[in-house]
Amino acid sequence: MTERPAAPAPATVLLLPGWQNSGDTHWQTRWEQGHGYHRVEQADWLWPRRGDWMARLDEVLLEPGRESCWLVAHSLGCQLVAAWAAHSGLTARVRGALLVAPPDIERADMPPQLGSWRPIVRARLPFAATVVASSDDPYATPERAAMMAADWDASLCSLGNCGHINGEAQLGDWEEGHRLLLALAAQAGSA
Template sequence: MTTRQPNPLPASPTSALRVLLLPGWLDSDAAHWQSRWEQQHGDRRVTQDDWQWPKRGDWMARLEEVLLQDDRPAVLVAHSLGCQLVAAWAAHSRHTGRVVAALLVAPPDVERDDMPPQLAPWRPIVRARLPFPSTAVVSSDDPYCAPVRAAEMAAQWGSELVSVGERGHINGESGLADWPQGREILNALLART
């Protein structure tokens, strides 16, 4: 059996494909792989007005606004609450055809009792199947989501599930640096779209 190597992901923001980074609650800090990808690959961060008290409707409206600013197709690269944003937005938008794929990294279980009160507006979790190909990347020791709950969300969204072992919340504290494995997972997702 031969293994097909995925085509490299276009790195330039002027390429035919836009990569939109969707950070989670409190944004992604400088050590986060999303921030590094923004610097290295020219990916665009979708900046929210309120990172402290995120309102689902406001975040959905901002994502819609950014998607409509450019006619190029987009791939969504979400971390943490950004994954819940993708699910909520896709269930309500008429513009899902602008998205070719989504990488959903470390989706949090916002329905847990121990979640911060700032995340209460994100309940219930939107469980509708996504209308575009997606991959959910999960950690076996994510403090914000048990593996079984992450697998349930991935199945409900129709996402391929990839476990990266014990990597915490797959963020700046996980020691991932530029996270080349994540870029490979993204390239593999795009190769099958």
């Protein structure tokens, strides 16, 4: 009988939603409710500014009990992790990151609200990471998702056709994604 990897403590898992936040049917909201994970709230979900979101992540990581955290990002939250990791002095507090559906923010058809996020930060992440991509994501081709994973030195998991891996994909609690988080925790050494 194989042992299941231990789940990270709920207080140490930080959920990083993307542009416009994660709604009621989004797996991040369900993980927050079902596992007790902590959503990092941003001051402006509609007109996100990269520097503001990075500063907010620093603030949350400086809270008591956040010395060893796991990041679970969706969409623009993935770009937040990459930009934040390239500039923050707090990266040692992060054990690993699950980066789900990173958008290609360099595309010409991206909304103007996301202009401050260009260019994509392509530096290697200083912690273990897994990029989860969909073959029919309307915001990033599989090739661009693979490039981001390679640039960030993250492993890549392709889900097949799952759209933007959000509430519209009707994933429910998305147990497969939670297993990916547990596998990442086991790979990086859960603390």
